Amino acid sequence: MTEFGFIDHIRERFGSLPDNGFEGIGDDCAVLPLGGGESLLFTADLLTEGVHFLRRTTSARELGAKSLAVNLSDIAAMGGRPVATLLSIALPADAAGAWAEEFMEGYRSLSEEFGVALIGGDTTASEGGVTVNVTAIGRAADSCIKRRSGARPGDVLLTAGVLGESGAGLRDLLEGRCDTPHAAVHRSPRPQVAEGLWLGTRDEVTAMMDLSDGLASDVRHIMERSEVGADIDLERIPAAPGVDLRTAACAGEDYKLLLCASEAGAEGLIEAFRTRFGTPLYPIGRITGSRELRWCDHGTPQPLDWQGFHHY
Numbered sequence: 001m002t003e004f005g006f007i008d009h010i011r012e013r014f015g016s017l018p019d020n021g022f023e024g025i026g027d028d029c030a031v032l033p034l035g036g037g038e039s040l041l042f043t044a045d046l047l048t049e050g051v052h053f054l055r056r057t058t059s060a061r062e063l064g065a066k067s068l069a070v071n072l073s074d075i076a077a078m079g080g081r082p083v084a085t086l087l088s089i090a091l092p093a094d095a096a097g098a099w100a101e102e103f104m105e106g107y108r109s110l111s112e113e114f115g116v117a118l119i120g121g122d123t124t125a126s127e128g129g130v131t132v133n134v135t136a137i138g139r140a141a142d143s144c145i146k147r148r149s150g151a152r153p154g155d156v157l158l159t160a161g162v163l164g165e166s167g168a169g170l171r172d173l174l175e176g177r178c179d180t181p182h183a184a185v186h187r188s189p190r191p192q193v194a195e196g197l198w199l200g201t202r203d204e205v206t207a208m209m210d211l212s213d214g215l216a217s218d219v220r221h222i223m224e225r226s227e228v229g230a231d232i233d234l235e236r237i238p239a240a241p242g243v244d245l246r247t248a249a250c251a252g253e254d255y256k257l258l259l260c261a262s263e264a265g266a267e268g269l270i271e272a273f274r275t276r277f278g279t280p281l282y283p284i285g286r287i288t289g290s291r292e293l294r295w296c297d298h299g300t301p302q303p304l305d306w307q308g309f310h311h312y
Helices: 003-014 060-077 098-114 165-174 181-187 193-200 215-226 245-250 266-277
Strands: 030-035 038-048 081-091 117-125 131-141 156-159 205-210 229-233 257-261 282-288 293-297 300-302
Touching (some): 038 060, 060 205, 081 098, 081 193, 156 266, 165 245, 193 266, 215 257
Antiparallel strands (some): 030 038
């Protein structure tokens, strides 16, 4: 069973239980309406040594910041403001002293940057490697929450940054090149919190998520939830400098925002985003009614069976 198949199985098995007011599995965050036009957002991410990171290539401080950053990215993907986290960590004996202190310094530094409180969690010993689990909590006006389910045929598909740096960086790390710029990006992702908050206020944005498993996988989540298809233009995918096209399309952990914008509003959104942040939004294709993902070269579909990143 694939990772996404397992998630679908969980959704089905628990679908008959009361939701107690939550909007649950299916978006980057669960949503709990508070009343008064505002909701809380909840998300959790797990990082496991040997699967998501290697201690020999990633410092404790970097891992502390990254474990928080990937959760803040989920809050940003729904147009929310992160406000608090819970941290649980399992530590083997050789990571329980100075390593753990450095990890917490990295976690605290990013918490301070984004004004996020650490309000609880758990610690335990580990007979294996380090395991980190973070639950992040955000707040958002109901009118600003962006889901994966709002895309419509004709919408423009955009990314809020170049792609593939993290995937190229992981390759560098695995090949022993730990000091490359791409390796640094992989170890220290930057959540697009300000961008997500701003995009949440924009009526032109119909759907949004973050790119954690790669464009080739993540766009399928929007397709499934919105019951649409997508045509992605290969020549418009913003591959980072020095990154090949397939890595840009398929590698994970970019943590850039992937969004859909109405056809009528996309051009104005792109201009306003550049004015606000000094960086571009990249239009990479269109939402279609076909329920298929097609990779196109200057409008001509190509026989590519590209898949994104899976954790197992």
